[in-house]
Amino acid sequence: xxxxxVCPGEGAAPMQDDLVLQxxxxxxxxxxxxxxxxxxxxxxxxxxxxxxxKSAASQLLDEIKLACRLTDEANEITAECRKEGLSFEVDLxxxxxxxxxxxxxxxxxxxxxxDEEEWKNxxxxxxxx
Numbered sequence: 776x777x778x779x780x781v782c783p784g785e786g787a788a789p790m791q792d793d794l795v796l797q798x799x800x801x802x803x804x805x806x807x808x809x810x811x812x813x814x815x816x817x818x819x820x821x822x823x824x825x826x827x828x829k830s831a832a833s834q835l836l837d838e839i840k841l842a843c844r845l846t847d848e849a850n851e852i853t854a855e856c857r858k859e860g861l862s863f864e865v866d867l868x869x870x871x872x873x874x875x876x877x878x879x880x881x882x883x884x885x886x887x888x889x890d891e892e893e894w895k896n897x898x899x900x901x902x903x904x
Contacts, residue, residue: 806840806843806844809843809844809847810847810850811842811843811846811847811850811863811864811865812839812840812843812865814864814865815839815843815865815867818867819836819839819867822835822867822873823835823836831872835872835873835875838875838902839865839867839875841902842865842875842877842902843865845863845877845902846863846864846865846877849863850862850863853886854886858885858886859881859885859886860881860882860883860884860885860886860888860894861879861880861881861886861897862879862880862881862882862886862894863877863878863879863880864877864878864880865877865878866878866899874901875901875902876899876900876901876902877899877900877901877902877904878896878898878899878900879896879897879898879899879900880894880895880896880897881894881895881897882894882895
C-alpha cells in the first residue's frame with residue numbers, strides 16, 4: 776500500500792504521473808536492499824515524472840530493475856572471485872528518451888577506494904549485453 780499526503784493548496788487529487796510512479800514504487804520493493812537501486816532512486820523518480828507515456832515509463836523502470844539485479848549480482852561475484860578494484864554500476868542517461876547502461880569501473884587503488892576521481896570507465900554496456 777502507498778499513502779500520499781497532500782497538503783491543502785497543493786491540490787487534493789494526485790497527478791496521473793504520481794500514480795504511475797507510486798505503482799512502480801510498490802513494484803520496486805524487492806530492490807530495497809539494492810545498492811544499485813539506492814544510488815539511482817531519486818533520479819529515476821524525476822525522469823519518470825517527466826515522461827509523457829506511462830508504458831514507456833513502465834518499460835524504463837523494468838529495464839532499470841533488471842540492470843540493478845544484474846549489477847548487484849556481478850558486484851557480489853566479483854567481490855568473491857577477484858581482489859582487484861572492479862565495480863559494476865547502473866547509469867541512466869539524461870538524454871530523451873533515457874537510456875539505461877551498465878558501467879564497469881576500475882580503480883588501481885582497490886575496490887574500497889572512496890575517491891570517485893580514481894575510478895575509470897573500463898566498459899559501458901547496454902543492459903541486454
